[in-house]
Amino acid sequence: MKQLGLRGRVLFVYLLLVMVGLGGLGIRFALLQRQQIIGEAEHHLELEALLLNSVLEKPLEHYLEGKLSRTKLRQLIVNLTKSLDSQITILDISGNPVYDSAVEIDQIPNQFNQTEVQLALQNQVQHDTRFDPVTGVERLYIAILIKEDDEEYLAILQLSVPTDPIWTKIRQAWSVVFGTVATVIVAVVVVSLWLANYILRPIGKLQQAATQIAEGNFEQKIPVTGSDELSDLAKTFNNMASQIKRMIEQQQQFVANASHELRTPLTNIKLRVEALQNGALEDTEVANRFLAQIESETDRMANLTRSLLLLSKLDSGVLNLKTESVDVCAIIKERVEALTPTAQAKNSTIRFDCSPNLPALEINPHQLQQICDNLLGNAIKHSTLNCQIHVSAEQAGQEMVIKFADNGPGIPAEDIPHILERFYQVDKAHTHSHKYSGAGLGLSIVQAIVKQHQGRVDVTSRLNEGTTFMIYLPLG
Numbered sequence: 001m002k003q004l005g006l007r008g009r010v011l012f013v014y015l016l017l018v019m020v021g022l023g024g025l026g027i028r029f030a031l032l033q034r035q036q037i038i039g040e041a042e043h044h045l046e047l048e049a050l051l052l053n054s055v056l057e058k059p060l061e062h063y064l065e066g067k068l069s070r071t072k073l074r075q076l077i078v079n080l081t082k083s084l085d086s087q088i089t090i091l092d093i094s095g096n097p098v099y100d101s102a103v104e105i106d107q108i109p110n111q112f113n114q115t116e117v118q119l120a121l122q123n124q125v126q127h128d129t130r131f132d133p134v135t136g137v138e139r140l141y142i143a144i145l146i147k148e149d150d151e152e153y154l155a156i157l158q159l160s161v162p163t164d165p166i167w168t169k170i171r172q173a174w175s176v177v178f179g180t181v182a183t184v185i186v187a188v189v190v191v192s193l194w195l196a197n198y199i200l201r202p203i204g205k206l207q208q209a210a211t212q213i214a215e216g217n218f219e220q221k222i223p224v225t226g227s228d229e230l231s232d233l234a235k236t237f238n239n240m241a242s243q244i245k246r247m248i249e250q251q252q253q254f255v256a257n258a259s260h261e262l263r264t265p266l267t268n269i270k271l272r273v274e275a276l277q278n279g280a281l282e283d284t285e286v287a288n289r290f291l292a293q294i295e296s297e298t299d300r301m302a303n304l305t306r307s308l309l310l311l312s313k314l315d316s317g318v319l320n321l322k323t324e325s326v327d328v329c330a331i332i333k334e335r336v337e338a339l340t341p342t343a344q345a346k347n348s349t350i351r352f353d354c355s356p357n358l359p360a361l362e363i364n365p366h367q368l369q370q371i372c373d374n375l376l377g378n379a380i381k382h383s384t385l386n387c388q389i390h391v392s393a394e395q396a397g398q399e400m401v402i403k404f405a406d407n408g409p410g411i412p413a414e415d416i417p418h419i420l421e422r423f424y425q426v427d428k429a430h431t432h433s434h435k436y437s438g439a440g441l442g443l444s445i446v447q448a449i450v451k452q453h454q455g456r457v458d459v460t461s462r463l464n465e466g467t468t469f470m471i472y473l474p475l476g
Contacts, residue, residue: 005366006342011192012195015185018185018188019027022184023214026180030173030174030177033174034174035041037166037169037170038166041140041161042142045086045140045142045161046142047158049143049144049159050144052080052081052088052157053144054244055159056077056146059073059076059077060090060146061093064154072098073099074432077090077099079186079266085161088100088157088158088159089108089157089158090117090128090157090158091111091112091117091143091155091156091157092155093121093153093155093156094110094112094114095110095147095156096110096112103134108133108134109133111143111156114141115128116128116141116142116158117156120145120156121145126143127142128144129163132160132291137164138163138164138283139161139162140160140161140166141158141160142159143157144156145157147446161211202233202234205223205461209221209237209445213244215219217243218241220241221238221241222238251347262301265301269298271295272290272291272293276290276291306363321362323362324362326361326362326365327360328358328361328368328393328402329358331365331368332352332354332368332373332391333352333354333403334373335372335373336372336376339373339377339380341378343387346380346385347385348383349387349389350376350390351389351390352390352392353390353392354394355393358393359395360476363408363473367453369470371402371446371449372391373470374442374445375404375442375446377409377442383406383408384408384409386407387408388406389405389406390404390405390406391403391404392405397471398472398474399455399475400473400474401470402473403470403471404468405469406467407465407466408463408467409463410463410467411425411426411463413460416460416461420437423444429458450472450473453471453474454473455472455474456472458472
């Protein structure tokens with residue numbers, strides 16, 4: 001059998017619960033109505049019995065004393081019970097019939113052992129349902145004692161009514177109950193179908209959109225209407241689709257930029273090799289210059305390859321270097337001292353300030369060194385002559401803040417939001433670093449390392465005043 005879809009399963013479960021609930025409620029209500037209708041019939045018989053009991057006490061007493069004939073007693077009882085619907089039977093204390101309003105008494109067997117008669121002799125009122133031995137019709141019986149001045153028992157008054165009218169009334173009540181239940185179930189089915197379509201229609205659109213995205217159509221969007229959970233789901237899906245599109249575009253741009261960055265040194269190497277093959281090798285000075293340029297381009301490709309590999313590992317989580325508690329000031333000081341000669345070559349200075357009593361930072365020391373080398377190297381590379389670079393480390397709440405500030409050329413405001421993107425390079429007209437252009441991966445590596453340690457990178461800059469990179473890393 002074909003498996004039900006999501007809509008069918010939701011509708012089936014919902015309707016099953018509704019039908020079980022309404023069915024159980026209907027059955028319970030029907031049973032209560034049956035009990036109520038039977039109870040009303042029994043109560044009506046009790047009232048008639050009590051009424052006749054008070055009326056027949058004196059005539060029966062006179063009949064038993066011989067003051068009233070059987071014929072006159074029968075006539076009196078007929079006159080008194082004209083308006084009653086029940087069959088009236090009068091029994092003596094032994095259960096023998098004395099009078100019956102419907103049949104001859106010689107047709108009625110002794111009633112002494114009947115349930116209602118036995119309990120009446122014990123001053124209790126009890127009802128019983130059984131088939132009439134004379135007519136074969138099912139009847140509801142009740143019996144009470146007729147007493148003389150609440151002392152001597154005169155007779156037993158037995159009343160009965162056929163149960164057919166009672167069952168007819170019960171069936172009519174049940175038809176109303178179950179008809180109402182059926183109507184409600186039909187209404188629930190209609191509402192459920194509408195509700196299932198209303199709820200699942202956006203999910204169907206979501207499925208179609210997901211299929212379109214899987215086929216490469218990233219422009220697919222789901223209309224957002226309302227403010228319920230389904231609208232939130234549509235917003236989340238659209239946001240996810242946009243992020244996937246952006247990631248793929250970034251990946252494509254990354255591949256294109258990487259290809260471009262590798263193509264340039266490879267082209268330079270190829271041209272110089274061809275020149276050497278075509279005779280430049282015979283000129284020692286030219287050959288040495290070309291070999292030095294080939295070596296420089298080779299180093300550039302090696303650095304680019306290492307950077308790309310490092311970024312790939314950071315993105316994929318493969319690079320999972322162990323962290324340890326490190327002295328931040330000691331590591332930064334060591335890297336400042338290592339790069340000071342490079343800064344001095346441009347008549348620039350590096351100053352490092354470390355707040356006293358800084359707590360240890362949980363980080364991979366090699367990655368902290370990488371952060372320092374990339375940011376210090378970036379500051380030195382893009383600085384002008386006589387530039388001042390200031391590095392500091394301090395605690396701010398539950399974070400360690402490491403700042404790298406310089407008074408170099410600065411970064412245009414429109415470039416700051418993109419400065420941490422891969423292969424992004426500021427217009428060289430603003431950087432004064434024509435000789436030192438790189439691949440634009442150093443700051444991306446810093447961003448990736450900091451994110452791996454649940455930190456963040458902020459950048460502030462003003463043209464011709466300088467740039468500050470702030471690294472925020474959580475303590476503990």
